[in-house]
Amino acid sequence: MPNDIARLALITGANQGVGLRVAEELVSHGTTVLLGARDLARGQAAAARIGSGAIPIRIDLTDEGSIAAAAARIRQDYGRLDLLVNNAAIAQAARGDRTPDGSRDRNLASRASISEMRAVWNTNVFGTLAVYQAMLPLLRESEDARIVNVTSGLGSLTDNADHAYPYRSYYGPVYPASKAALNAITLAMMIELEGTPVKVNLVSPAFTATNLNGYAGAESVEDGSREVVRVALLGPDGPSGTFTRWEDQPIPW
Template sequence: MENKTIRRLALVTGANQGVGLEVVKKLVAAGHTILLGSRDLAKGEAVAKDLGDGAIAIQIDVTDQSSIEAAAVRIAKEYGYLDLLVNNAAISNTRKGDLSLQEYARISKASNIAMNEVRSIWETNVFGVLAVYQAMLPLLQQSKDARIVNVSSGVGSLTLNADPAFPYRGVYGPGYAASKTALNGITLAMMLELENTHIKVNLVSPGFTSTALNGFEGTESIEDGSREVVRVALFGPEERSGTYTRWENEQIPW
């Protein structure tokens, strides 16, 4: 349900491009104030300027603890609270280059993926999300209606990948896909920690969206891919926690 009556303050990480940027656009259009998280502040400021008064650029690199802490300090000083955290920042690889997804999958199996690549992917997609959560939780606790939305992927579902009929099963590997499985586990830990509090936590998949993350080989548009993230981000206090969905409200098995 769209929250039209209360202007909320949100932080979206990885928001200067792709799904993150589209989410910011939609949340600003819905009347909310969005802190547009970007590793490169100049890029974030350029994008925020185009979006108008509802978007405010903030520097945050989810792999840099000092950057995360500085962002939290700034938000605390300027606002004192946070209503919504969208953990969107993610990377899919460090060495794909011009390879197709199929070609990249062949060099990214459990037997041959470079360990430094696995560490880099997990640093952003798993540890970065946990670090941002820990830094922003005190601010979310100051809100009367707080929510965390973690952007995962259906390819992280162990249930789906265990099914021989799942079409993306062949590309499951220790890098991106397994990082999303780990993110799901981290998210479940957040859900359990917060289940008796006013802070709700939801997990969403944007689907196979055409972005830089997959070399623009995705089959869904940015607009379509962002819809479930936006739908859940706009939940009001009556909407439940603990869901794992893709558009529209289709439950994904864990």
């Protein structure tokens, strides 16, 4: 496989929702995108929809073997990675109402299922960190490397501590706290990579209507993905260490 492509990105959870939209946009800007999907068949279907420049790759954030295999394939085929978009996430493990209103009461701290919390955190927190650890050596081979972690404004501890915050009642230990933890490990990445060529940014795509929330979001996938795309396309002179929503609005930690 060629090593002369202009820019190579890996997006996890790229077969639907925000991940798919970001993949479409990056391909349209000349980036070769590896579409990460737990189910390779779904990744293949998404890649076929996008066309040239989109390549499916199996990666399951709960399966360290699949993460290692993906990293090995990227090294063998390309020798580097220029952009990592950690997008894959789940809101709940059990079947049922995925909307914020439908899941709020059962996800209160006094009622939340510990097993479900473990399952959600295993993907959103530990899985994301595992991907980072596996892909960092490949990112270090790039002359212009960037990591974009896709989070949620629901994970802002500062906002949730404010009684005036309109989504404060949705904060609980399953999904929102998993995003707070993701923010925390992203900060650890930022600190580790300070002074290196690898840049790290944290982005909230807003309350986007996707399968994650039972399509209850107020923003379209197109609108909700804009900030992820903007930050992913920042050049070598672009900032690192930011936490933003559209358009370049800082979010408090």
